Amino acid sequence: MRAWIISDLHSSALDLFHRRQLVVPRADVCVCAGDIAGNIERAIDFLHVEIAPHMPVVAVLGNHDYYGSSIDRALEYARKSTVGTNVHILENDTFHRGDLRIVGATLWTDFEIAAHDSGHLPVRARRDLAIRECMRYLLDFRLIYRSDARAGDESGLITADEMISRHEESRAYIENEIAKPFNGTTMVLTHHAISHQSLDPRFTGHISNAAFASDLSNVIRARRPHFWVHGHIHRFADYVEGDTRVLCNPRGYVGEFGTSGFRLGFVVDTKVKEGNDDG
Numbered sequence: 001m002r003a004w005i006i007s008d009l010h011s012s013a014l015d016l017f018h019r020r021q022l023v024v025p026r027a028d029v030c031v032c033a034g035d036i037a038g039n040i041e042r043a044i045d046f047l048h049v050e051i052a053p054h055m056p057v058v059a060v061l062g063n064h065d066y067y068g069s070s071i072d073r074a075l076e077y078a079r080k081s082t083v084g085t086n087v088h089i090l091e092n093d094t095f096h097r098g099d100l101r102i103v104g105a106t107l108w109t110d111f112e113i114a115a116h117d118s119g120h121l122p123v124r125a126r127r128d129l130a131i132r133e134c135m136r137y138l139l140d141f142r143l144i145y146r147s148d149a150r151a152g153d154e155s156g157l158i159t160a161d162e163m164i165s166r167h168e169e170s171r172a173y174i175e176n177e178i179a180k181p182f183n184g185t186t187m188v189l190t191h192h193a194i195s196h197q198s199l200d201p202r203f204t205g206h207i208s209n210a211a212f213a214s215d216l217s218n219v220i221r222a223r224r225p226h227f228w229v230h231g232h233i234h235r236f237a238d239y240v241e242g243d244t245r246v247l248c249n250p251r252g253y254v255g256e257f258g259t260s261g262f263r264l265g266f267v268v269d270t271k272v273k274e275g276n277d278d279g
Helices: 013-017 040-051 071-082 123-137 160-178 207-211 216-224
Strands: 003-007 031-033 055-059 088-089 093-097 100-105 185-190 227-230 237-241 244-248 267-269
Touching: 031 040, 040 055, 040 071, 040 088, 040 237, 055 100, 100 160, 123 160, 123 207, 160 185, 160 216, 185 237
Parallel strands: 003 031, 031 055, 055 088, 100 185, 185 227, 227 244
Antiparallel strands: 003 267, 093 100, 237 244
């Protein structure tokens, strides 16, 4: 099966003025790793109008797709708006088509990755510092509403605790799902990254890396999915972690078009070569 890999489209009304119209290649399925637009309504509309008429779309939502909404509300809207259509939004869900299964979730982050200048700290101290710093400037904490109950004088905005809880739930789902035998190709699809190898060198040492990636190398090496597709990092990636090919093909923001390494028509053959093990 031929899969078109894309992420971080950041669709907006400005696209027409910046020659960012998406060229749809020939493929059997579009695999989209989130950040389609700046809110859930535009994100789903974009997939329906621009891609679904050409091929099935399998996507996860990115943090930007939740802006102006809570996670639960955005997911409810996405599911209701895609029932019976060619668009499939995964959040702790699995898509099957022929000899391909795609296990997907936004994934979020545990804030524990050591890929920054404070990575030498013990895990708890490292995580707490990363949360404090990321809350200072990350738009997620100002533009996404919380789905869990608030206590006392807490705000109605998303908390790091909710992100971590969702990360742990998705991580467990992915690990359990890809451990199931499957006679074909296993692809994992997340928005957030899963290895320091995917991080943008421009931000080497910066603690914000903890908001963009978690270290799932142990999951990858133990469960050995054939592919892991992610977004969130505005830098093209195609490398091997263990036995898994990790892919990221982000278009990026308007000002990044042409600098993220985005490859038009980036289509991969998902057929497992003879001699490979199941995912």
